[in-house]
Amino acid sequence: METPIKENKISRRKFLKRGGGITFLIAAAGVPVWGLRNHEKETNPGQITAWVHLDENGTITIYNPAAEMGQGTMTALAAIVAEEMDADWSMVKIMDAPVEPEIYGIGWGGERGGSMLTVGSRSVSGHYRNLRQSGAQARYVLLHNVAREWKVDIKELTTQEGHVIHSKSNRKISYGEIAGFIQLPEELPEIPESEWKDPKDFRLIGKEFQRKDIPEKVDGSAVFSTDIMVQDMVYGVVSRSPVNGSKPELKNESEIKALDGMLGVLMLDHGIGLVADSMESVLKAKRNCQISWNGNPKALGHNSREAYEDYNKMAESDSSGNIITSSGNLRNELSLSDKIIKADYKNDYVYHAQMEPLNAVAHVKADRAEVWAGTQAADGTRKAIADHLKIPLESVKLHTCFLGGGFGRRSMTDYVLEAVDLSKAMGRPVKLQWTREDDIQFGAFRPMSLQCMEAGIDQKGKINAWRHVVVGTGGGLLGSGADIPFYDIPNKHIEVRNIDHGIRTKHWRAVGHGPNKFAIETFLDEIAVAQKLDPYQLRRELMKNHPRALKVLDTAAKMADWGGKVPEGRARGIGFAERSGTLAAGVCEISLNRNTGKIKVHKIWGAMDAGVVVHPQNAKGQMEGALVMGLSSVLNESITFKDGRVEQSNFNNYPLLRMEDSPEEIAIEIIPSTEPPAGIGEAGLPFMGAVVSNAFASLTGKRLRHMPFTPEKVKEVLAS
Amino acid sequence: MTTSFILNGKKVEVTAASDANLLWTLRERLQLTGTKYGCGASFCGTCTVHLEGKPIKACVTPLSAVEGKEVLTIEGLSENRSHPLQIAWIEEQVPQCGYCHSGQIMQAAALLKANPNPSREEILSHMNAVLCRCGTYPRIMKAIEKTIQNT
Ligand code: FES
Numbered sequence: 001m002e003t004p005i006k007e008n009k010i011s012r013r014k015f016l017k018r019g020g021g022i023t024f025l026i027a028a029a030g031v032p033v034w035g036l037r038n039h040e041k042e043t044n045p046g047q048i049t050a051w052v053h054l055d056e057n058g059t060i061t062i063y064n065p066a067a068e069m070g071q072g073t074m075t076a077l078a079a080i081v082a083e084e085m086d087a088d089w090s091m092v093k094i095m096d097a098p099v100e101p102e103i104y105g106i107g108w109g110g111e112r113g114g115s116m117l118t119v120g121s122r123s124v125s126g127h128y129r130n131l132r133q134s135g136a137q138a139r140y141v142l143l144h145n146v147a148r149e150w151k152v153d154i155k156e157l158t159t160q161e162g163h164v165i166h167s168k169s170n171r172k173i174s175y176g177e178i179a180g181f182i183q184l185p186e187e188l189p190e191i192p193e194s195e196w197k198d199p200k201d202f203r204l205i206g207k208e209f210q211r212k213d214i215p216e217k218v219d220g221s222a223v224f225s226t227d228i229m230v231q232d233m234v235y236g237v238v239s240r241s242p243v244n245g246s247k248p249e250l251k252n253e254s255e256i257k258a259l260d261g262m263l264g265v266l267m268l269d270h271g272i273g274l275v276a277d278s279m280e281s282v283l284k285a286k287r288n289c290q291i292s293w294n295g296n297p298k299a300l301g302h303n304s305r306e307a308y309e310d311y312n313k314m315a316e317s318d319s320s321g322n323i324i325t326s327s328g329n330l331r332n333e334l335s336l337s338d339k340i341i342k343a344d345y346k347n348d349y350v351y352h353a354q355m356e357p358l359n360a361v362a363h364v365k366a367d368r369a370e371v372w373a374g375t376q377a378a379d380g381t382r383k384a385i386a387d388h389l390k391i392p393l394e395s396v397k398l399h400t401c402f403l404g405g406g407f408g409r410r411s412m413t414d415y416v417l418e419a420v421d422l423s424k425a426m427g428r429p430v431k432l433q434w435t436r437e438d439d440i441q442f443g444a445f446r447p448m449s450l451q452c453m454e455a456g457i458d459q460k461g462k463i464n465a466w467r468h469v470v471v472g473t474g475g476g477l478l479g480s481g482a483d484i485p486f487y488d489i490p491n492k493h494i495e496v497r498n499i500d501h502g503i504r505t506k507h508w509r510a511v512g513h514g515p516n517k518f519a520i521e522t523f524l525d526e527i528a529v530a531q532k533l534d535p536y537q538l539r540r541e542l543m544k545n546h547p548r549a550l551k552v553l554d555t556a557a558k559m560a561d562w563g564g565k566v567p568e569g570r571a572r573g574i575g576f577a578e579r580s581g582t583l584a585a586g587v588c589e590i591s592l593n594r595n596t597g598k599i600k601v602h603k604i605w606g607a608m609d610a611g612v613v614v615h616p617q618n619a620k621g622q623m624e625g626a627l628v629m630g631l632s633s634v635l636n637e638s639i640t641f642k643d644g645r646v647e648q649s650n651f652n653n654y655p656l657l658r659m660e661d662s663p664e665e666i667a668i669e670i671i672p673s674t675e676p677p678a679g680i681g682e683a684g685l686p687f688m689g690a691v692v693s694n695a696f697a698s699l700t701g702k703r704l705r706h707m708p709f710t711p712e713k714v715k716e717v718l719a720s
Numbered sequence: 721m722t723t724s725f726i727l728n729g730k731k732v733e734v735t736a737a738s739d740a741n742l743l744w745t746l747r748e749r750l751q752l753t754g755t756k757y758g759c760g761a762s763f764c765g766t767c768t769v770h771l772e773g774k775p776i777k778a779c780v781t782p783l784s785a786v787e788g789k790e791v792l793t794i795e796g797l798s799e800n801r802s803h804p805l806q807i808a809w810i811e812e813q814v815p816q817c818g819y820c821h822s823g824q825i826m827q828a829a830a831l832l833k834a835n836p837n838p839s840r841e842e843i844l845s846h847m848n849a850v851l852c853r854c855g856t857y858p859r860i861m862k863a864i865e866k867t868i869q870n871t
C-alpha cells in the first residue's frame with residue numbers, strides 16, 4: 001500500500017502544467033505565506049496557510065477561493081486583497097486556492113471557514129469583508145518586518161502601491177525586497193475595520209482594471225479539465241439511462257470488447273462505462289452498444305406537455321404546499337375586491353448548456369486518488385470522491401481547473417464520480433468526456449412550472465390582494481424569487497406546490513427567479529393594462545417605500561427614455577427583479593415578424609444596484625451576459641420529456657441564441673452605492689421573460705404567457 | 721494510416737487509425753488543446769480552425785481530409801497574442817468562461833482575412849456559426865469592429 005499523499009504546504013502549492021503528454025509540477029518558490037488565523041499555527045504545526053504568497057522578485061500570488069466559470073470573481077476577489085495590502089496590481093498573479101474549506105470557504109453568513117461552493121452569485125459578497133481583513137493582515141506583516149529591519153516605529157510607516165515608505169528618513173522599499181528578510185510575526189492580529197483603507201483611497205475597488213484570466217483565454221492556453229493530459233491516460237465515455245432510474249443491460253458486450261482500441265467495459269448502476277485508447281474508438285463503441293434499459297422507474301410516466309394538466313389540477317385542488325409568504329387576510333380581501341384579475345403562466349424545462357460539456361480526469365490508485373475537474377463545488381467534490389472510494393479525505397487530491405461554464409450544473413458531482421469509477425476499474429488515469437448529447441439527455445434541468453396569479457383591486461384602483469401559486473417539478477428550486485419584497489401589497493399569499501416526476505432538476509442561473517419573475521412582472525403589466533396605468537408608474541407606486549429599488553427602476557426608465565418616442569413597428573416592455581441582493585431593472589425594445597413569428601429584441605437598457613461593485617466593467621459584462629443568456633432561454637429554449645426521455649439531443653433541436661439574434665445594443669448602468677456588495681452574476685436574467693412579453697403585448701395587444709416564445713407559439717398567440 | 725500536413729506552419733505527420741478525426745487529433749494526439757469540443761456535430765463552432773485559410777469545423781473533419789494541406793489553430797494564429805483580434809479581445813475584455821473564444825477568434829480571423837472591411841450584417845452572419853453561452857456577443861461585435869477600424 002502506498003501512503004496517502006502528503007498534504008504539506010509545498011505540495012499544495014504546486015500547480016499543474018500541461019506539456020509533452022506528461023504532467024509536471026512546479027513547486028512555488030519563495031518565502032512564506034501568511035496565516036489566516038493565529039490558532040492554525042498551533043493546531044497544525046509547521047503548516048502556514050494563506051491568501052498571499054510573496055516572491056523575492058516581487059510577484060504576489062493571491063489564492064482564489066472560488067470557481068472561475070466565467071463570472072470573473074477570481075480577478076475581483078484578488079483585487080480586494082491587493083487593494084487592502086496596497087499591492088502593485090501588475091505584480092499580482094492569481095492561483096486557485098487549495099481545496100481546504102476551513103480556510104478558503106465561507107459560511108452562509110459570510111463568516112470565515114465553511115464551504116467553497118461557488119453558487120448564488122455570492123463569491124464577492126460573501127468574501128468581501130474577510131478578504132479585506134486578509135489583505136490588511138498581509139500589509140501588517142510587511143509593515144511589521146520593515147519596522148523591525150529599519151528599527152523604526154511601525155506607526156511611522158505607510159504603504160504606496162507595492163512599497164513601504166518611511167517618510168521621516170525618506171526611505172522606500174518594495175514588497176519584493178521585503179521578501180528577502182521577511183519573518184512571520186508571532187501574532188497575526190485582526191486589523192480593526194477602522195484601520196482598513198478608506199474607500200476614497202481605493203485604487204482598484206470600483207475602478208477599471210483588466211481581468212487576469214483573459215489573456216490566456218484569447219490564445220487557447222487557458223486550461224480546462226478537458227485539456228488535462230496525464231501520462232498513460234485513456235479515454236472514457238458512459239452510455240447513460242435515457243430514462244432516469246432505468247438499469248442497463250448490455251446485449252453485445254463481446255462485440256463491443258472486440259472493437260479496435262477498446263480497453264474496458266464497466267457496468268454502472270445508471271449506464272455502461274466504456275474505455276478505449278482514443279476518443280474516436282470510445283465514441284464508436286458507444287454508438288455500437290446495444291443496451292436494454294430495464295426497470296419501471298417513476299420518470300417513465302413523465303410526459304412534460306401533459307404535465308401542465310396535472311399542475312392545473314393541483315393548483316385548483318385544496319391541497320396546500322410550501323408557503324413562501326402569507327400576510328394579511330387574503331381570502332377576505334379578495335372577496336371584497338372591486339375587481340379580480342387572474343392569469344396563468346408557464347415555463348418549460350431549460351438546460352444549462354455550458355459550452356464545455358461535462359468531463360473530468362481521474363487517476364485512482366490503490367488507496368488514493370488524484371482528480372482534475374472544473375467544479376463549482378471543490379470541497380464537496382473532494383469529499384464525494386473520498387466517500388465514494390471509502391478513503392480518507394487527505395488521500396484525495398483535487399486539482400481545480402477553469403470551468404467552461406457552470407450555471408449550476410457543475411455544482412453536482414456525478415460526472416466526477418464517473419471518472420473515478422472508470423479509473424478505478426482500469427487502474428490507470430481516465431479522461432471521462434461527456435458528449436453534447438450526453439450532457440443534454442442526462443441533464444438536470446431548471447424546473448418547469450405553472451404559475452397561477454390572482455390579484456384583487458380595491459375601489460381606489462390599488463392592488464390590495466395578491467395570490468401566487470407555483471406548481472411545478474423541482475421541489476425547493478421552485479420557490480426562489482416568488483416573493484415580492486419590494487412591492488407593498490397588504491394581503492398576500494405565495495405558495496409552492498411540487499409534483500415529483502422522478503426526473504433530475506437543478507439550480508440554473510438565477511434558479512426560480514427566471515420563471516417566477518416572468519410571471520410576477522408580466523402579471524403586473526397585465527394589471528396595468530387592465531387598469532389603464534403606465535406599467536412603470538404602477539411599479540413606482542408599489543415600491544414607493546423602497547428608495548433603492550425605486551432608483552434602479554427610475555434609472556432604467558430614464559436610460560430608455562420610457563414614455564418617449566419609439567420607432568415605428570417597435571414597442572417596449574419594462575420589468576424589475578431582485579436576485580442575490582442585487583436590484584435590477586430593465587427595458588427592452590422589440591419588433592416582430594408577423595409572418596414568421598420571430599421576435600427581434602433590438603435594445604436592452606439595464607440598471608442595477610449591487611452595493612459596492614468591486615469590478616464595474618466586469619459587472620457590466622456579467623449583466624450583459626445574463627441578459628443575453630436570459631433572452632436565449634426566453635425565446636428559444638425548451639426541454640421536453642416523452643415517456644421519461646428527453647426529446648432534445650444537440651444544438652440543432654435545443655437552439656441557443658446566436659449572434660444575429662443578440663440585441664444590437666445593450667446599455668448598462670450601475671448605481672453608485674456604499675452598501676455591502678451583493679451578487680451580480682445572475683441579476684440581469686430574471687426580468688428578461690417579462691420585458692419581452694410586456695413589449696410584445698404593447699406591440700400586438702396579445703399576451704405571451706408560456707416561455708419560450710418560439711415562433712410557433714408567437715403565431716398561435718397572434719391568431720388567438 | 722499516416723497523414724502529413726502543415727500545422728501552424730510546421731510539417732507534421734500523424735499515424736492513427738483510419739477513422740481518426742481532426743479535432744481529437746489536434747487535441748489529444750498533438751496536444752493542441754486550444755481547439756475545443758462543444759457539440760461534435762458542426763452546430764457550435766467551438767472547434768473552428770482554418771484549413772487552407774478557410775474556417776472549418778474540426779469536429780466533423782476526418783484527419784485524412786487535411787492530407788498535404790495547411791491547418792491553422794489558435795495556437796498558431798500569432799506569437800504572444802499579437803493578432804489584432806486578440807489585442808482587441810483583451811482590450812474589450814470579451815471572454816467570460818472563455819471556452820468558446822478560440823473558435824470565435826478563429827472564425828473572426830478567417831472573415832477579416834477574406835474581407836478586411838465587412839459590414840455589420842456580414843459580421844453577424846459569419847459569426848453566427850459560433851455559439852457563446854455566456855452571452856459575450858455584444859463584446860465580440862465591439863472587438864471585431866474595433867479591429868476593423870484600427871487596421
Ligand atoms: S464541436 Fe465542432 S461545431 Fe461543435
Ligand code: FES
Nearest residue numbers: 817818852853854
Ligand atoms: S465565453 Fe463562455 S461560452 Fe463564450
